[in-house]
Amino acid sequence: xxxxxxxxxxxxxxxxxxxxxxxxxxxxxxxxxxxxxxxxxxxxxxxxxxxxxxxxxxxxxxxxxxxxxxxxxxxxxxxxxxxxxxxxxxxxxxxxxxxxxxxxxxxxxxxxxxxxxxxxxxxxxxxxxxxxxxxxxxxxxxxxxxxxxxxxxxxxxxxxxxxxxxxxxxxxxxxxxxxxxxxxxxxxxxxxxxxxxxxxxxxxxxxxxxxxxxxxxxxxxxxxxxxxxxxxxxxxxxxxxxxxxxxxxxxxxxxxxxxxxxxxxxxxxxxxxxxxxxxxxxxxxxxxxxxxxxxxxxxxxxxxxxxxxxxxxxxxxx
Numbered sequence: 128x129x130x131x132x133x134x135x136x137x138x139x140x141x142x143x144x145x146x147x148x149x150x151x152x153x154x155x156x157x158x159x160x161x162x163x164x165x166x167x168x169x170x171x172x173x174x175x176x177x178x179x180x181x182x183x184x185x186x187x188x189x190x191x192x193x194x195x196x197x198x199x200x201x202x203x204x205x206x207x208x209x210x211x212x213x214x215x216x217x218x219x220x221x222x223x224x225x226x227x228x229x230x231x232x233x234x235x236x237x238x239x240x241x242x243x244x245x246x247x248x249x250x251x252x253x254x255x256x257x258x259x260x261x262x263x264x265x266x267x268x269x270x271x272x273x274x275x276x277x278x279x280x281x282x283x284x285x286x287x288x289x290x291x292x293x294x295x296x297x298x299x300x301x302x303x304x305x306x307x308x309x310x311x312x313x314x315x316x317x318x319x320x321x322x323x324x325x326x327x328x329x330x331x332x333x334x335x336x337x338x339x340x341x342x343x344x345x346x347x348x349x350x351x352x353x354x355x356x357x358x359x360x361x362x363x364x365x366x367x368x369x370x371x372x373x374x375x376x377x378x379x380x381x382x383x384x385x386x387x388x389x390x391x392x393x394x395x396x397x398x399x400x401x402x403x404x405x406x407x408x409x410x411x412x413x414x415x416x417x418x419x420x421x422x423x424x425x426x427x428x429x430x431x432x433x434x435x436x437x438x439x440x441x442x443x444x445x
Contacts, residue, residue: 129163129164129165129239130161130162130163130239131161131162131235131238131239131433132159132160132161132235132433132434133159133160133162133230133231133232133234133235133238133431133432133433133434134157134158134159134231134431134432134434135157135158135159135160135227135228135230135231135234135272135273135431136152136153136154136155136156136157136227136271136272136275136428136429136431137152137153137154137155137156137157137216137222137223137224137227137272137428138150138151138152138153138222138223138226138227138267138268138271138272138389138428139151139153139221139222139223139298139300139386139388139389139393139395140221140223140267140268140271140388140389140390141267141359141386141387141388141389142338142354142384142386142395143334143338143353143354143355143356143359143360143384143386144331144332144334144335144338144353144354144356144359145267145279145335145338145339146356146358146359147265147266147267148267148279148280148281148335149267149277149278149279149280149335149338149339150223150267150268150270150271150277150278150280151271151276151277151278151298151395151427152223152271152272152274152275152276152277152278152427152428152429152430153298153300153425153426153427153428154425154426154427154428155222155300155302155423155425156215156216156217156222156224157215157216157227157428158178158212158213158214158215158216158224158227158228158231159178159212159213159215159231159434160190160210160211160212160213160228160231160232160235161209161210161211161212161213161235162194162208162209162210162232162235162236162239163208163209163211163239164206164207164208164209164236164239164240165206165207166205166206166207167205167206167207168204168205168207169198169203169204169205169206169207170207170208171191171194171195171198171207171208171210172207172208172209172210173186173188173190173191173210173211173212174209174210174211175211175212176188176211176212176214177212177213177214178212178213178214178215179214179215180214180215180216180217180218180224181212181213181214182218183218183219184212184214184218184228187259188212188225188228188256188259189225189226189228189229189232189253189256189257189258189259190210190212190228190229190231190232190256191210191256191259192229192255192256192257192258192259193229193232193233193252193253193255193256194208194210194232194233194236194256196252196255196256197233197236197252197255200252201242203240206240208236210232212228214228216228217302217393219306219311219312220302220303220306220388220392220393221387221388221389221390221391221392221393222300222302222388222389222393223268223269223271223272223389225256225257225259225268225312226253226256226257226267226268226269226271226272227268227269227272228256229252229253229254229255229256229257229269230249230253230269230272230273230431231272231431232253232256233249233252233253233256234249234253234273234431234433235433237249238433246273246274246289247286247287247288247289249273250266250269250270250273250280250287250289251266251287253266253269253272253273254266254269254270254287256269257269262312262313262316266280266282266287266289267280268389270289270291271291272431273430273431274289274291274430275291275427275428275429275430275431276291276292276293276294276427276428276429276430277291277292277293277294277339277342277427278290278291278292279291279292279339291430292342292343293427294342294343294345294427295345296342296345296347296350296397296426296427297397297398297399297402297424297425297426298395298396298397298398298424298425298426299382299395299396299398299402299405299406299409299422299423299424299425300388300393300394300395300396300422300423300425301373301393301394301395301396301409301410301413301420301421301422302392302393302420302421302422302423303368303392303393303413303418303419303420304419304420304421305419306368306392306418311390311391312389312390314366315363315366315390315391316390318362318363318366319358319359319362319363320358320362323358327357327358328358330356330357331356331357331358331359334353334354334355334356335353335356337349337350337352337353338350338353338354341353347383347397347399348383350383350384350397351382351383351384351397352383352384353384354383354384354385354386354397355384355386356386360386360387363387363390363391364387366391367387367391367392367394368392368413368416368418369412369413369416369418370387370391370392370394372412372415372416373385373394373409373412373413374394376408376409376412377396377405377408377409380401380404380405380408381398381399381400381401381405382396382397382398382405383397383398383399384396384397385397394409396409402424406422406424409422410422
């Protein structure tokens with residue numbers, strides 16, 4: 128029975144105006160998933176869940192959902208699958224934790240069985256795993272974790288299209304500690320308006336185009352200004368602890384852009400200099416809000432990769 132380990136990084140979706148279509152893989156955290164496959168009756172079992180953020184992950188997690196859908200869709204029911212998860216990404220933090228777990232799982236299984244799946248196929252299966260947290264499949268976080276870097280993803284004629292790009296930019300992630308909201312992703316989606324003003328739609332679409340173009344050109348100031356959307360952020364801002372206060376303070380201190388990371392409560396900040404000062408300002412505001420938080424300087428992360436099993440043991444954290 129072959130066992131493979133895959134490592135997938137955390138991600139921040141949306142970056143302001145890019146709801147469900149734009150995401151950034153970053154080096155803040157990562158998950159590792161082990162997949163074992165042998166001939167059998169199609170049994171799928173989550174054998175072990177460990178790591179610093181494993182306490183809120185159960186057997187019905189995104190890896191299980193993704194693998195189950197993948198096995199059924201590809202008619203691979205003649206294999207028994209064992210899943211082990213090392214959970215290094217905080218759960219329910221808006222950092223793509225469920226997406227990374229699903230990404231690592233489908234990537235490991237594809238390699239274990241030499242399936243030779245295309246990237247869009249991997250995204251489809253990993254996206255199905257998001258049902259565990261969001262209630263519906265979605266593809267922004269899983270695309271970033273699978274492909275790495277800055278990712279644009281969408282659906283045309285019922286086919287997934289995903290593109291990743293190198294960008295030269297640094298970010299700060301602020302994460303409230305010990306913050307956990309049951310069914311948080313579903314709740315944050317429920318806050319979104321069912322009908323939007325046409326002028327606001329045009330405004331945010333324009334910001335999305337400017338954001339992507341500016342990041343690719345290295346114009347960080349313009350990119351930061353474009354992270355300021357109307358529709359999604361206005362609907363969610365009050366549900367994200369200290370977001371408005373931190374955003375105002377960091378922009379005043381020279382940050383280029385501040386946005387909710389995914390569905391929150393984490394915040395992502397685009398900056399060019401004075402990172403230490405920005406971190407201190409942000410953490411002090413959290414303290415005034417009576418919230419413990421941490422901050423990490425991050426860079427765009429690489430794609431999901433298979434780890435060398437001869438040089439890595441499941442209990443390791445690096």
